[in-house]
Amino acid sequence: MAALLQASAYSGDAYNIREILERGKVRPDAADSELTTPLMLASAAGHLDCVKLLVEFGAYINARRSTGTSSLFLAAQGGHLEVVRFLFDVGALIDSQSNNGATSLFIASQMGHMEVVRYLCSKGANINLCLHDKTTPIFVASQNGHDAIVRQLVSSGADVNCRREDGTSPLWIACQMGHVVVVQTLLDLGAESDKPRNDDGVTPLFKAASKGYRTITNCLLKRKANLGLQKSGYSPLHAAAYFGHLSVVQLMLENGANADLKDKDGLTAAQLSAKRGFDSISRIISLQQNTVY
Template sequence: MSLKKESRTDVQFHLAALRGDCERLKQLLDTGKVHIDSRDRDGTTPLILSAAMGHTECVRELLAQGADPACCRTTGTSALFFAAQGGFLDIACLLVDCGAAIDAPSTDGGTPLFVACQCGHLPVVEELIRRGANVNSCMKDKATPLFIAAQNGHEEVCLALLAAGAAVDAARADRASPLWIAAQCGHQRVARALLAAGAHADKLRQDGATPLFKAAHKGHGAVVAELLKYKPNLGILPNGQSALHGAAMFGQLACVRLLARRRVAVGSDVVPVTTLRNAAGLTALQAAASAGKRDVVAYLKQLEHS
């Protein structure tokens, strides 16, 4: 997009939009010296600025005077994108009513729904869904609105997306699922909601780690407890470790306590998880000792002799 240099009047016009000075906007438009969709060096229009800052009256005035809601910055981000990001429901409704494309993507694939989910703006999320936003749209890395809501711990947003048909196991390009990212980030309530909606408890990321492994490794005991209700794989995973190994090696004693008394099927036998050996041939106790995790070592030794 080729952008001409801004005039002094253009700069004043943009400043009025940024500051929410509706009277100044009208004055400048009345001079006939500014174009309603004049752009700065980034392609930003006065409508985009007012929408981003939550200036409802300025948005209303600009739209009434013919501002194009489809105009985007060089990044592909529109006025609706910024209204959704800011949680400005009234402005989002005004823009859609005036023809703003509800699923217009930015250059990285993010839509208005995506940023509303990222920021946890539930009323905006619900309104965009009601007006037909695609709940299974994805960014270039394949992350969906559900994925980003799960990553940021927004339980109610996740529930709204799931109710609208979001794919519960739709994975990012690295095969991380919404449940996997919720487990990594320690979002217990989100993990609970995803599991209740049918999320695959053992869905692997490309490195061979499950949600349980990641939660245990990070020390998120509440998430581990949620996952254990769904009988996840406690054995050796494709990454060469068990969830217990992950907790033990990183000194996550609370998670070790949740996992260490459990048993796992190995062939035709059922054995204590503490007897499993990782890809390096170490038990969880040995792995903890190697990593210098003394409290974990003490606990597992005590368990051995109990």
């Protein structure tokens, strides 16, 4: 009977839920082996009528699965705004965290559910709660290209220059993923263009250059991003040359990249690109060199 209640909650069968619960033989919080309750299943599927019915019969609103996720979290994950509203109104804990630290605001930001994010922010959700590795809602919104959510989070007080434990910033991850609009938004909102990752000192410009993202590279160069050698021993020009990104190489040279810089192995970008078989790139860089080899 408990399995039937769970199946009815997930499928949205309010009639069956009422019939089962009125018999009084199954608790409304009857959970499976992972502590998933009928209310969680109805919330995850967006069945508002079933959610209301289960609460009417006494379902515990703030129960948590073995992963630490709640009904509110699952509703936010699915983008079910009306379910999120109802659960909050009847006492759902807005800042409840899963085992890895994720909140309802975090998962809505990750999934791109703008209306849910706006609602949770309006109700005072803590925008600074993060995963154990310090990944924040603005970080995952930037990572997934959700520009409107990035703007909403910043307007609610999110730190545009927050960093994960490894030093990666929202701008850094947006550059890696190639989200041009988010990159421009973050820069406009005050993101530091040269904030490096901790372990290797790689900057947003270096990452964009290595990926061949010309438009993002141009955005960063307009903010005077550093074209010099990085902690890794390579410059952004070396990165673009190594991966054969001709248009990015040309753009950086036009913006003053030093073609004579040598990497940690003593190679210029021209020599490195030649070694990689990108002869046309090597010739273009060589024309900008002052040193003759």
